[in-house]
Amino acid sequence: MKTSDRSTIHKFLSILTLQTMCWTSGQRERSVEKNHQTQLFGGLPEWWLVNVACLRTGTVLIPGTSQLTARDILHRLCTSKAKCIITDDTLAPVLDSIAPECSFLKTKLLVSDRKREGWMDLGELSSMASSDHTCVETKSDDPMTIFFTSGTTGSPKMTQHSHCSFGIGLNVNGRYWLDLTERDVLWNTSDTGWAKTAWSSVFAAWVQGACVFVHHMPRFETKTVLETLANYPISTFCTAPTAYRMLVQEDLSRYRFQNLQHCLSAGEPINPEVMEKWKASTGLNIYEGYGQTETVLIAGTFKGMDIKPGSFGKPSPAYDVQVVDDAGKVVAPGTEGNLAIRVKPVKPFCLFTGYTDDPERTAQCYRGDFYLTGDRGIMDKDGYLWFVGRADDVILSAGYRIGPFEVENALIEHEAVAESAVVSSPDPVRGEIVKAFVVLNPTFKSHNHDQLIAELQRHVKKVTAPYKYPRKIEFVEQLPKTVSGKIRRVELRNKEWGRS
Structure with missing residues (x-):
């Protein structure tokens, strides 16, 4: 990179960010873009700085979770042809192992206090950057960010949003659902690799002038969460139903949340029993929201509305x-059908642009005058929406979208597996978990099944992101199939959920 190019960190056509929030054991407090009234606590603000830098330079940002394996990252790089990647010390060795297969990858930026051969120092470049900068003039429909999202078949697809759809569209999240003002401090616990962080930790808070709170938790710890809510001036708290299910198992009477005013949940349906327990202990309702990577908020229970559990x-x-x-x-009203968004005569500006380089998959989302979410639901006579289930086979576990095809692909690589089918299975904490029905190769049928299950689980964790591994495995002689030979996952899923 030439010295003259360092006035902006990101002058590339595409940029892939993998857990660019790099955490240290020490506590640091820094304001970011003070004119935007954003403040970060307990963590480094590089992830937010990268978002702003990409917006100003017209660079396309592709966030990714730190749980991705080398194979996951390689797929994303090869599919997107990203020219720059940003990560921390943890994933840098993984990137170095696959970089030789990515001739298009021109620049590697490291968020670290230590040097690494072949990597440029993001902090050093930032300190050298001129404070004088003219933003690139982007059009409303120019691509701004791409999220890889799992589907029922094939590898994760690239969901593209524009400077308009997310840049402006997420105003609806901040203003109406999160109900943010300049006086609020918002803590959203989502991984920075997911679209929910753009929803709640970037644009929604930014446009409302609210403060964003960040806490470094390598793993979700209920006591740490409760202590944080009690000890810091957090007024708005947003987390997944799985987290609430874990929190209400604690003795909440030991904590006083003096500043907490608004609690929200998204990512999967939340159990009414959990909502009741939370309110009984805290006096606060949980306001549910519904949306997708492809959309901004589709529907929600807004402050002041009657809540129908x-x-x-x-x-x-x-x-x-x-x-x-x-x-x-x-x-x-009262009839089950496809949850859909009207797109004709005018397509809503906050809906995603499409699946990058995949017009066929994009076209499949539309039917008549509507965009189909892929979920099934009911609208009652009062206009309230009720979730019934997904129209496809995607598994939603603790807020993570997991495509069965990805897990099946990982399983089939093990020599013991002849065939497999992956479906959701009910779980009291995560809502759903991944279950695999496995047909063994003949030479493995006599092996100890408990040991084989553990071995297959370890194998999947190594091959793909650990959160995708099957927490349940059942060995079967054969899988139910259609006349044409397609696996009938719906039959297996109905068996798991006790449906006829």
Whole structure:
């Protein structure tokens, strides 16, 4: 990189960020872009700085979780043809192991206090950058960010958002659902690799002038969360239903949340029992929200609304949400159908652009005048929406979207596995977990099954992101299939959930 290029850190066509929040054991407090009224506690603000830098330079940002394996990262790099990557000491060795296969990767930036051969120092470059900078003039439909999201078949697809759809569209999240003001301090516990962080930790808070709170927790620890809510001036707390399920198992009477005013949940349906326990102990309701990587907030229970336990609320002001049949026709209240967003005659500006370089998959999302979310639901006579289930086979475990095809691919690489089918299975804490039905190769049928299950679980953790591994494995002689030979996952899923 030439010295003259260092006035902006990111002059590349595409940039892939893997856990660019690099944490230290010490406590640091720094303001970021004070004119935007954002403050970070307990962690380094590089992840936010990268977001702002990419916006100003017209660079496309592709966030990723630190749980990705070398194979996951290689797939994302090869698919996106990213020219720059940013990570920390933890993942740098992984990147070095696959970089020779990525001739298009021109620059590697490291967030660390230590030097590493072949890597440029992000902090050093930042200190050398001129404070004089003219932002690139981007158009509203120019690509701004891409998230890889799992589907039922094939590898994760690239979900593209524009400077308009996320840059402006997430205003609806901050203003109406999170209900943020300049006086609020928001703590959203999402991994920075997921779209939920853009939802709540970047744009929603930014446009409302709210403060963002960050806490370094390598693993979710209930006592740490409760102590943090009690000891810091957090007014708005957003986390996954899985987290609330764990929190209500603690003795909440030991804690006083003097500043907490607004609690929210998203990522999967939350159990009414958990909401009741949380309110009984804290006096606060949990307001549920519903959306996807492809959208901003689709629907939610907004502050001041009556809460119907089990419902995720009413459509957000951003969308005309309806329940439609498979032909795209609106069904009567109380009738199950496809949760859909009206896109004709005018497509909402906050809906995603499409799946990058995949017009066929993009087209499959639309039916008649509607964009189909892929979820099934019901709208009652009062306009409240109720989640029934997903129309596809994607597993939603503790807020993570897991495509069965990815897990099946990992399993089939083990010599013991002849065939497998992966579905969701009910779990009291995570809502759903990954279960694999496995047909063994003949030479492995006599092996100790408990040992084999543990071995297959370890194998999947090594091959793909650890959160995708099957927590349940059942060995079967054969898998149910259609006449054409396709696996009937729906039959296995119904068995797990006790459906006829």
